[in-house]
Amino acid sequence: MIARAGSTVVVVGLAWMCLDLALGPTAQAEFVKSPPMMESDWLPPAWHPNGDELLAVPAMDGEVTTKGPGRRLHSQAIFVYDVDAQEVLYERAADDRRPVASLTKLVSALALSTESPDLTQTVCVTELFWPSRSGARSRLSTGECYAGWDLLGAALVASDNRAAYGLSVHSGLDYYEFIDRMDSVSADLEMTMSTWADPSGLEDDNLSTARDMAKASLAVAQHPDLSMAASARSWRTEKLVEIGVGPRTRDLLSTNRALSRTDVEFLAAKTGYTDTARYCFTGIARTETGRTLAITLLGANRSRDRWADLDTVLRWTR
DSSP states (O other): OOOEESSOOOOBBOOOOOOOOOOOGSSSSSOSOOOOOOOOOOOOOTOOOOGGGGGGTTTGOBOOOSSSSSOOOOOEEEEEETTTTEEEEEEEEETTTEEEEOOOOOOHHHHHHHTOOOTEEEEOOOGGOOSSSTTTSSSOTTTTEEEEHHHHHHHTSSHHHHHHHHHHHHHHHHHHHHHHHHHHHHTTTOTTOOOOOOOSOOOOTTOOHHHHHHHHHHHTTTSSTHHHHHHOOOEEEEEEETSSOOEEEEEOOOOOOOGGOOOEEEEEEEEEEEEETEEEEEEEEETTTEEEEEEEEEEEEEHHHHHHHHHHHHHHHH
């Protein structure tokens, strides 16, 4: 049994640029009077159950159509996209490759989904769940057994690193096949600047861009199984520790404080942090006016700067 608390996550692709004059003209968005017409032969991947909802992906590579927010933004890379209008609203260093920390887990979840897994199937924690980097936090202990749903929830809600590795185990793929599948998923979604090194995002070689992560967020938000976890405020896991003994429950809380907002609904969202990547966010948000936004913020020096940037973008797009 799985308790899925919280509201549905809104897919918000944040691409924002800082207009601080001190940064110079290269950091400022170019104003375009009308959105460019994007012609593309791209088709949604067959593995995605709601491929028609991804037809906004090619236009994410378009030009900026607005002047952007008037306030200074702190994140080093930003991307903001109107999903319904298919317009890039704002960007700053949106195509600069950089470590994206636990935002990587969105791509891991998408890679798992390509295998159409039975999420009710139970998998037990072994050394295959252990991240390659020591000190990675986890609420999952060796010998405990969890359904695929719980691994998905722990990875996307609580950003549990062993759970992220567990997604590769649950997929049935060899570890390196799973990493290759993550790369294939990125190619399918035209995330042309992204490459992956591990399922959790702990390694600095998990490289992507603000624009690419907005595409991944949209794919997660439009996936009926993945969006359930990516939009939840908490997730109740059930662990089996021995045969014949009933499951023990544990409630995991989301790392995403934006889910507590009452002025916006998140269809999917993910936070991330490592010392190299700094504070990151990506998500799909639906505003009170019904506008659906994809927002990605990468490389804020402080957590509060990340949330301040998100607030600035959401206020600007009202």
